[in-house]
Amino acid sequence: MFEVLENETLAPALHRMVLRAPRIAAARRPGQFVIVRRAEGAERIPLTIGDADEAAGTLTLFVQAIGAGTRDIVAVPPGGCLRDVAGPLGQPTHIENWGRVTCVGGGVGTAVLYPLAKALAAAGNRVTTIIGGRSAPLVILEKELADFSAEVRVTTEDGSRGRQGFVTHELTELMADSATCPRAVFAIGPVPMMRAVAELTRPTAIPTLVSLNPIMIDGTGMCGGCRVMIGSEARFACVDGPEFDGHQVDFQSLADRLTMYRDHEAQCRVGLQP
């Protein structure tokens, strides 16, 4: 049993939850995730570790309630318990000082991006962050990201906040000027967004890292359900990922496989984005 210490609503259906899991808090590195099972009979749901406090023995998760499983999780009040929390899973992000990097977050993918951007800034990078969403309430963590980003650019599709349009417009702008063009790009969000970013950086071969969210079960490489095509090779996102070279990812097959249980409401994915 893992006790929930805090549960706060950040945006409609987006919760920030803090739970006690000392071993995971001590072992985790940015980019890793946990698998959570709310109760007996519930699904195993992968969730990125947003932050951790080793001294306090706590983990912070950003959970968007998009299906029955995640709705169940965010319904647990402080003092309540999650039956199972296993991790940290996946490979930590390879953090280095590139000099100038751009972090791109779409929707709740921004929550997944947060620990990564923070680690990149801590490593000495000048981080420009671009976050976007359909409309203002879906743009999250702007303040938190601003704490360590040199600049935070916001876009919404309906123009209700920041510039109207897509995150890729901002990235195109940054890339056009040699003074702002990033040495590496980190993109986390819906599959079409990550694919668009990867296409944008492909011609100039700017290293581009994306974080994939296939359906998972065990998270330990045992079932193969999370396989994704990287180049011509099948890789398991739970052990080899979840981050991969965006220029190598077969986004089509990923997007396709994510619809495997579309008739079944509850889904089980890394990251949180629809």
Added chain:
Amino acid sequence: MLNNLSAKERLGIERVKMPEQDAIARSRNFAEVNLGLTLEQAMREAQRCLACKSRPCVAGCPVEVAIPEFVTALAAGELTVAARILMGDNALPAVCGRVCPQEVQCEAKCVRGARGLPVAIGYLERFVADWAMANAEDLAVESRPVPTGKQIAVVGCGPAGLTAAGELARRGHEVRIFEALHDTGGVLRYGIPEFRLPKAIIDAEVARLSRLGVDIECNVIIGKTLTLGQLREQFDAVFIGNGAGLPVMLGIPGENLKGVYSANEYLTRVNLMGAGQFAESATPILRGRNVAVIGGGNTAMDCVRTARRLGAERAMIVYRRGESEMPARVEEIHHAKEEGVEFVMLTAPLAVLGDTQGWVRALACQAMELGEPDASGRRRPVPVSGSAFELPADVVINALGTRANPLLTATEPDLKLNRWGNIESDAQGATSLPGVFAGGDIVRGGATVILAMGDGKRAAAAMEAYLGQV
């Protein structure tokens, strides 16, 4: 009673038939297929044993259960005695009585098999174990030994880990099992289906260990949550029994279409998560009307029979050799046939074919014929030219097998592995790291429950010796 029968009279008794659930009914439910013998049936079958001095059956058993002795006690109706003997040698008899391949182990060695059918040792083992579980709780509750003060970590809660843990706890050590998943049993729980091994049996065996003082902690992945190095610092010795949980991929086009599962994923969804089995399970599964399972082992049989139970109209085994070459237990093949499973033999998959939406629609296949024997001694299948055909399917399950999962071993460069990634150990289970022992599938590659248990038992003895030295 019958106990003073002459050898001739014993030879005159016919081998018992296991009562089974009706084949049509059971092909649509998850209840256990084999119903178990009655006391009369079990005692009569036990009478067939000639109690020969040479005890060849014992040599055929990887954990050397005192078979003639427990069978003789059963024949005399002395069930408590029989149970004590059996449980003294085998930590999980109710499991082994159900899933061991007796036909190639103890029963293969039975002298009665030379002329006629061997004694049904597996059925008798199951009978005695079930009887003990139902009637002799007190027998199973062992008194706790004097604590030694030594602490042991066991990685993995499958048959290897459970056996090692039990043996070590019985010697008075403080044992803690770390399990990556949220539940116990390893393959017994996530792989082998309810209709072959009811989960209540695993629960009962695990509860017995808990009463012995074994502490089981789930959701701890060694190599991730804690490292092997941390375990070595915090415990006096470590046993690794983390299994062979890494699916071998098909490596043919179309493997990523929607509807293609590895056997591990398919079985885990149904067995561990309860998908399709219990209404309260939130985990989804594609049921499939035409399900093609690739492979010929126990895992393939478990998948195909599960597919039938989830409602498949056609549930097919696709195997590149012939039926007699299939590695699955004879009983599973027989049961699968009775349940309406189709056997598409001498057929190799070429590609999984999809529709425009990315869903599986068929398996492209090629007919094979058997040529010269290969390294394994089995005749090698060779393609028949011009024989390609399509098998309509909406779910394809890959049951080609598993390999060693590198999650733990990759984090410990000093732990010596063989070229397939299995941990190298000596006959006693000692690895290249002092105080670290290993056994089961992580050492052998995909093997059997009883071999994993034998490893756990031997390693526990070696660990005892090691702890005496340090």
